[in-house]
Amino acid sequence: MGGFSSTLAQQARKSNLISVIGTTGVGKSKLSVSLALKLNGEIINGDSMQMYKGLDTMTNKHPLEERFGVEHHLLGHIDDLTAQYTVKQFETEAEAVVDKIERERRKLPILVGGTHYYIQSFLFTNKTVAPERELTSQEAEFLETAETKEIFEKLKELDPVVSQKFHPRDRRKLATALKVCFTTSRRASDIYKEQSAPTTVNQSLTRYRNLVFWLWCEPDTLDTRLDARVDTMLERGNLLGEVKQMSDLYRTLDPPPSMETGVWQVIGFKEFLPFVSSQAEDDKVNGLEDMKRVTRKYADKQVRWIRKRMLAPAAEAGDDATIVVLDATDLSKWKENVEDKAVEISRAFLNGESIPQSARAPAHLSHLLQLEDTTQPGKGKWEPEKWKHYECDLCVVDGEKFVCLGEEQWKTHLRQKRHVKRVKRIKEQEAFERWKAKKAAEAQTTEEYKQDP
Numbered sequence: 001m002g003g004f005s006s007t008l009a010q011q012a013r014k015s016n017l018i019s020v021i022g023t024t025g026v027g028k029s030k031l032s033v034s035l036a037l038k039l040n041g042e043i044i045n046g047d048s049m050q051m052y053k054g055l056d057t058m059t060n061k062h063p064l065e066e067r068f069g070v071e072h073h074l075l076g077h078i079d080d081l082t083a084q085y086t087v088k089q090f091e092t093e094a095e096a097v098v099d100k101i102e103r104e105r106r107k108l109p110i111l112v113g114g115t116h117y118y119i120q121s122f123l124f125t126n127k128t129v130a131p132e133r134e135l136t137s138q139e140a141e142f143l144e145t146a147e148t149k150e151i152f153e154k155l156k157e158l159d160p161v162v163s164q165k166f167h168p169r170d171r172r173k174l175a176t177a178l179k180v181c182f183t184t185s186r187r188a189s190d191i192y193k194e195q196s197a198p199t200t201v202n203q204s205l206t207r208y209r210n211l212v213f214w215l216w217c218e219p220d221t222l223d224t225r226l227d228a229r230v231d232t233m234l235e236r237g238n239l240l241g242e243v244k245q246m247s248d249l250y251r252t253l254d255p256p257p258s259m260e261t262g263v264w265q266v267i268g269f270k271e272f273l274p275f276v277s278s279q280a281e282d283d284k285v286n287g288l289e290d291m292k293r294v295t296r297k298y299a300d301k302q303v304r305w306i307r308k309r310m311l312a313p314a315a316e317a318g319d320d321a322t323i324v325v326l327d328a329t330d331l332s333k334w335k336e337n338v339e340d341k342a343v344e345i346s347r348a349f350l351n352g353e354s355i356p357q358s359a360r361a362p363a364h365l366s367h368l369l370q371l372e373d374t375t376q377p378g379k380g381k382w383e384p385e386k387w388k389h390y391e392c393d394l395c396v397v398d399g400e401k402f403v404c405l406g407e408e409q410w411k412t413h414l415r416q417k418r419h420v421k422r423v424k425r426i427k428e429q430e431a432f433e434r435w436k437a438k439k440a441a442e443a444q445t446t447e448e449y450k451q452d453p
């Protein structure tokens with residue numbers, strides 16, 4: 001009884017938070033401003049690149065005239081472009097801002113972003129591994145420039161269990177695990193173990209009672225829209241000016257920071273860097289193409305991140321986190337498909353109602369909310385007994401022994417044609433060598449016989 005009522009009390013204390021997530025270029029800012037105007041809200045930026053001051057074109061800051069006087073927080077509040085902003089900092093600052101919006105201003109906090117890693121770790125408090133510190137420049141350099149083999153060896157040294165989980169050539173996964181080892185005081189394997197532990201409803205802890213709008217746009221349509229946006233940035237925005245500004249600053253930094261960290265990751269900088277120094281038309285064309293390609297890839301990654309990392313914790317949080325998909329594909333139907341629907345659902349949510357499943361996605365998009373199957377072997381499961389590298393002494397790929405991940409793969413490999421062929425060839429070779437040895441021995445005996453009549 002006591003436990004039950006304290007749970008109720010706890011839930012009663014949770015305040016409401018509305019979030020807007022989705023890929024870049026889908027209209028998150030527009031929707032959040034509409035919601036803020038209709039529901040008396042203020043906006044908290046959850047896009048890591050937009051936290052930096054300036055670079056308004058490259059980071060897609062919502063233009064001032066389209067904010068209609070709605071207060072925006074954590075937007076352009078980092079003056080120093082060389083500063084590293086961390087997810088921990090975001091959590092602390094966002095929490096304080098939510099509190100301020102609610103208690104002091106008696107308004108509704110609306111979080112919009114961008115950086116789904118930030119959003120996820122802010123919404124679900126036990127699902128991310130927040131780094132305890134930044135990478136040192138040495139570590140960052142190692143992760144970027146070391147041979148994959150060296151990264152594997154280092155991981156094997158720091159966390160032997162997890163080093164067997166990934167293929168020794170899978171640089172990205174090895175580097176991610178190694179980064180965890182570097183920046184937390186724990187082993188990556190311990191954290192993976194914890195995250196893969198089965199959870200039941202409400203185990204996914206939330207700070208707030210959450211309503212999350214996931215703005216969706218059909219990929220082909222989105223790609224066209226993203227391409228057009230990049231063109232506009234170049235033609236009408238200050239894209240090149242901002243790249244120039246960044247590159248001037250970058251050149252003064254010693255040692256040069258990794259382009260995988262801080263503001264240097266912003267899409268557009270790396271891509272237009274060659275043009276800014278060469279001013280060659282070719283570099284401009286390539287830069288534009290690269291930036292479009294990277295932007296589309298980023299959008300794709302954002303969708304996968306939402307599906308993989310937001311849906312499951314939301315399901316576990318039960319009534320504390322409701323995700324609602326809105327279809328923003330047809331912009332001519334924005335008002336009915338997106339804006340009006342979002343306002344209506346928000347009002348029900350703020351009244352304390354639970355949003356019925358049928359209202360959580362239009363029928364043609366309900367599949368987006370289905371949890372990905374995690375029962376497949378090797379997919380997010382904690383099975384260290386299955387994590388073992390098997391090296392084949394016979395099969396060599398690019399000068400290295402072929403490696404299988406786990407017994408199952410190994411057994412399959414042993415049956416594979418190219419492996420079986422090699423075994424056969426080697427057996428034949430061995431038989432031939434034996435035959436040759438035998439012949440030589442016979443010849444020797446004959447020789448001895450001749451010499452010893």
Ligand SMILES: [Zn+2]
Nearest residue numbers: 392394395419
């Ligand atoms: Zn083999």
